[in-house]
Each structure stands twice: as structure tokens, then as C-alpha cells.
Amino acid sequence: MRIIFALFSLLSFTVFSQDINQLAEKHIQENSIQILQDFKTLLSIPNVAFDLPNINKNADHIIAELNKRGVETKLLRMVGTPPIIYGYYPVKGAKRTLAFYVHYDGQPADKTNWTHDPWEPTYYSKAMSQGGEPIDFPTNHSQIAEEHRIYARSAGDDKAPVITILTALDLIQANKMKATSNLVFFFEGQEEAGSRQLQQYLNDNRALVDEIDLWLFCDGPVHQSRKPQLVFGVRGVTGMEITTYGPNRPLHSGHYGNWAPVPGQLLSELIASMKDDEGNVIIEGYYDDVEPLSDLEKRAMSSIPLIDEGLKKELAINDPEGTESYNERLLLPSLTIKGLSSGNTGKLARNVVPATATGSIGMRLVKGCDPEKQKDLVEAHIRKQGFHIVREDPDQETRMKYPKIAKVTRESGYPAARTSMDLPITQDVIARTKDIAGEELILLPTLGGSLPLYLFTDELKKPAIILPIANHDNNQHAADENLRIENLWYGIKLMSALMTMDK
Structure with missing residues (x-):
């Protein structure tokens, strides 16, 4: 029974x-x-x-x-x-x-x-x-x-x-x-x-x-x-804000343009130095800690439909970052510029050299990447570009001492x-x-x-x-x-x- x-x-x-x-x-x-x-x-x-x-x-x-x-x-x-x-x-x-x-x-x-x-x-x-x-x-x-x-x-x-x-x-x-x-x-x-x-x-x-x-x-x-x-x-997530500095007050661009450092240009050049022409992060060590997939995970990845062409059409993107597929790009830590701010645009634009420029960077992490270490790598790269890093707005003495200054505000995150x-x-x-x-x-x-x-x-x-x-x-x-x-x-x-x- x-x-x-x-x-x-x-x-x-x-x-x-x-x-x-x-x-x-x-x-x-x-x-x-x-x-x-x-x-x-x-x-x-x-x-x-x-x-x-x-x-x-x-x-x-x-x-x-x-x-x-x-x-x-x-x-x-x-x-x-x-x-x-x-x-x-x-x-x-x-x-x-x-x-x-x-x-x-x-x-x-x-x-x-x-x-x-x-x-x-x-x-x-x-x-x-x-x-x-x-x-x-x-x-x-x-x-x-x-x-x-x-x-x-x-x-x-x-x-x-x-x-x-x-x-x-x-x-x-x-x-x-x-x-x-x-x-x-x-x-x-x-x-x-x-x-x-x-x-x-x-x-x-x-x-x-x-x-x-x-x-x-x-x-x-x-x-x-x-x-x-x-x-x-x-993916894990973390990020930071970077502020670059020009004059200690906005200046008339006619009187001081071509002479006063432009913080927006400094920031743009710094950010551009972080990725190559194909969108890969070129900060030293940024991909080093990525944990590889298992054999079963690799087989699963190989069976996922490729959606790149459809996404390009849906989102009106002609040339996505990287040479890998969309699915493969998710397996790499990313670095994204979430926003940039300096002066004004459109009808509010003025003929000035702004005093500061700020960029917000988002970082998505994959298995193996430590949030604090990834931010350390970005900061090391900033220093290699000739910037002195501060945590608060620089005072007069600091401004006069260093030609390029970047305030880095680190965000919290998790792996x-x-x-x-x-x-x-x-x-x-x-x-x-x-x-x-x-x-x-x-x-x-x-x-x-x-x-x-x-x-x-x-x-x-x-x-x-x-x-x-x-x-x-x-x-x-x-x-x-x-x-x-x-x-x-x-x-x-x-x-x-x-x-x-x-x-």
C-alpha cells in the first residue's frame, strides 16, 4: 500500500x-x-x-x-x-x-x-x-x-x-x-x-x-x-562627483577668454581620458578583478538571443559602445557620465568663463569588483592626468599651489x-x-x-x-x-x- x-x-x-x-x-x-x-x-x-x-x-x-x-x-x-x-x-x-x-x-x-x-x-x-x-x-x-x-x-x-x-x-x-x-x-x-x-x-x-x-x-x-x-x-553600483576649478569667480569671456582656464574644458578632457574611442574604460586596472563565468554560465550566455540590432533601431543609436554584444557588455564594469554642469545653455547662456564645472559619474560593477577599490582606481587616474584631489572646495593657498584641482566626492555603493x-x-x-x-x-x-x-x-x-x-x-x-x-x-x-x- x-x-x-x-x-x-x-x-x-x-x-x-x-x-x-x-x-x-x-x-x-x-x-x-x-x-x-x-x-x-x-x-x-x-x-x-x-x-x-x-x-x-x-x-x-x-x-x-x-x-x-x-x-x-x-x-x-x-x-x-x-x-x-x-x-x-x-x-x-x-x-x-x-x-x-x-x-x-x-x-x-x-x-x-x-x-x-x-x-x-x-x-x-x-x-x-x-x-x-x-x-x-x-x-x-x-x-x-x-x-x-x-x-x-x-x-x-x-x-x-x-x-x-x-x-x-x-x-x-x-x-x-x-x-x-x-x-x-x-x-x-x-x-x-x-x-x-x-x-x-x-x-x-x-x-x-x-x-x-x-x-x-x-x-x-x-x-x-x-x-x-x-x-x-x-551588478553592483557606486559613483562619484568631480568638480574642476577655473577662476575664483565667473569672468567675462571677452576680457578673459583665451587666458583664464575653463573648468568645463578641464573636466571634459579629464572624462574623455577615461575611455577609448570604442567606449572601453582605459583606467588602469578597471577590468582586472572581473570574476569569470562558469562553463554552465557561458553556455547559458551563448543561447541568449542577440538583440543589438533591434535595440539600435528602438533607441535610435547608430554606434553603441564596445565591440562586444549587448549581453556581453553587461559582464563588464561600466563608467557612465550621468550629468555635467557648468554655466548655462540656451537662452540663459552668458558670455562668461564659469568658475567651476561638475560631472556626476555612475559606476556599475560586476562580480569580483570592490566598490571602494574601483573608486580608488578612478582617483589614481585623475592624479595621473595632473590633478590635485581635494575633498572640499579649495582655498586661495591651494588654488595658487596647484595648476589643476579636482574635488572628488565619493558616493556610497555596494558590490x-x-x-x-x-x-x-x-x-x-x-x-x-x-x-x-x-x-x-x-x-x-x-x-x-x-x-x-x-x-x-x-x-x-x-x-x-x-x-x-x-x-x-x-x-x-x-x-x-x-x-x-x-x-x-x-x-x-x-x-x-x-x-x-x-x-
Whole structure:
């Protein structure tokens, strides 16, 4: 009888494994209107991290929704900081614990740049860029098309995963199924503000997170080819501001031009010296610490579709940096000029030699690169170009002593992180995701963007995988952020599959 029961259990799971798409499709069809309304309600609550009253409204709303589904919840609080929403869904007999990380805060939004109010969700027939027009939210499933979009702040980054997780729990419970892992829900409220207290939250609540076997980060877009992907790492991030100096006050360019040093020119020449004509960073040692890919990661990279030509057309770029493909460039640390400032332009331009020029440099790091060391390398390069580095604006004595002065203001940052694709638990996730995505699933070693993933992989010593669901053209962080409806449905299927993952 034990053998028969074991065989029956195995057969039941095999059938379910094959039918997860069908079950999810049925649930979505029967509940799509309510799902969209729930999403609309959540998106209607402003969620800028520094707006604590509204951030707390978001937290209270999400906790209430988790409680409805039998999740044991608590708010982890620190004074003056957005709370962490913690939920625990224990499963009797489960031998593993999966944690789903989501951030419920979003980027600030300047309403003057948006077509509609960013916190008044608007339903569109398709993307605005493709000629889509606003239409009423649907009242039955037949009115919903996969190319429909919802426009609102955090539609793509990062409230969609909250709705997909809640709906996945509904699906499991409605079909009288059982999750196969203990589930932890860890929703952060200040990721877009730098996750400044995240490490402290983790340190103060180690008892709540120590049992977790795998972190699943629900953030980011699917591949630009629209194919689904799993991501096993992120780039780190840091940066600095550089200010160069000319005269101690702005000077008339007619009287002093051709004589007084121009800080904008000094800064431009300095920045230009950091990269070659193909866009490669030529600062000594900048690429030296890059950790190579494993054989499995190299094979995964070789199967990722090349999207360079499509991206060039979409973004109107004739000549991208580097000779490698887009995918390969993500595996190198980058150095980007985020902004330059000196004097004025346009109608406000004046005939002056400005006193200063400032450039903001962003640096994305890959596995192996230490943020402080990378900034040290940049500073060493600045010195090699003949600049004396200061940390405060120079006084008269310093100005007279050195011909070229650069004030360097170093920004904080964090390292890159990457989880091995070879781990048994990551192989389980890959196999289960293919039940939803099929063999076209892309396995990406490193995402171009940054998340504080190192706190989990390096500090907690736990593997982490990113589960992107948003469309790649979701206008993340920008005006008219949006989510494609088919991507929302995909997220529901994915969360349901992983919550019922075998073993």
C-alpha cells in the first residue's frame, strides 16, 4: 500500500506539473476583472519612500491582503523608516523555505511629465508609443487583450509582483492545492531610496530569515526579446562627483577668454581620458578583478538571443559602445557620465568663463569588483592626468599651489552578486520555471541593473534568483510607467508554479 500511495503521489504531482498553465489560465479567466481592480487599488496609493504616511497606507493595505489569505504577518519597524512587511505561510511537512522579496515603494513622480496622474491608474488599448489610447477598465474577461497596458507609478517596478503573489495564493487555495515549501514574504518599502536600513532590518531579525533556503527577488523586466528569463546576479553600483576649478569667480569671456582656464574644458578632457574611442574604460586596472563565468554560465550566455540590432533601431543609436554584444557588455564594469554642469545653455547662456564645472559619474560593477577599490582606481587616474584631489572646495593657498584641482566626492555603493546556476536548488527553479515558460526560457548570469542582492548572497550566505515579470518597455523610473497585461498573467503563473515546486 505504501508503494501504491507513493506512486499515486508521484503521478498526481506529474499531472499537476503539466497542468499548472491550464489551472492558472482558468483562474485568471474567472478572476481577471477582480485581479485588475485589486491592482488598480494598490497602484492608487502613492508610494514614495520619503512619504511615510502613504508608505504606511501601502503597508497596511498589503498586510490586510496577506492576512485574508491566511499568511502570518507582522510589520518590522524602525523609527522614521518605511516598514518591512513580513509574512510567513508555513506548510506542514515542507523541507525547504522559499522567500519572495518585493519592494512596494516607487520612484518619485513629477506629474507635469506624465500623460495622466501617476497615482490614478489608466487603462490603455496598447502602449502609448504604439498609438495606444485610453479605454475603460474591462468589465469581463473577453474585453482583455494581452497588449493592453496599465499606466501608473510602480505598475512595472514593483507592485505587479505583489498582486501576482496574492493571486497565486488565491489559485492554490481555490484549487485545494498545497504549497510544497514554507513561504516567506519580505516586502521592502525603501528600495528606490537606496535600501539604507535593509541591512539593519536583516541583522535585527535574523531569526525570521535564517531558515530561508532560497531568496526569490521579484523585480525587473523580462528580456528585450519578450522571452521570459531568470536572472542569477546583479551588478553592483557606486559613483562619484568631480568638480574642476577655473577662476575664483565667473569672468567675462571677452576680457578673459583665451587666458583664464575653463573648468568645463578641464573636466571634459579629464572624462574623455577615461575611455577609448570604442567606449572601453582605459583606467588602469578597471577590468582586472572581473570574476569569470562558469562553463554552465557561458553556455547559458551563448543561447541568449542577440538583440543589438533591434535595440539600435528602438533607441535610435547608430554606434553603441564596445565591440562586444549587448549581453556581453553587461559582464563588464561600466563608467557612465550621468550629468555635467557648468554655466548655462540656451537662452540663459552668458558670455562668461564659469568658475567651476561638475560631472556626476555612475559606476556599475560586476562580480569580483570592490566598490571602494574601483573608486580608488578612478582617483589614481585623475592624479595621473595632473590633478590635485581635494575633498572640499579649495582655498586661495591651494588654488595658487596647484595648476589643476579636482574635488572628488565619493558616493556610497555596494558590490555585485551572483548565484551559481549549478546549485541543486537553482536547477529546481529552472526546471519549474520551464513548466511555465518552456524551453525558450533565458538564463541570464547578470542583470544590467543593481539591487542590494549581496546582503543576501554574501552576508546571509543564501542563494538568490531574480524573477523578472515586467515588460522591457515599462518606462521603469520614468514618466508613463506601465505594465503589459500579458506580463501580469505570466507573473501569476510563475508564482503559482514556484510555490508548488516539487522536492
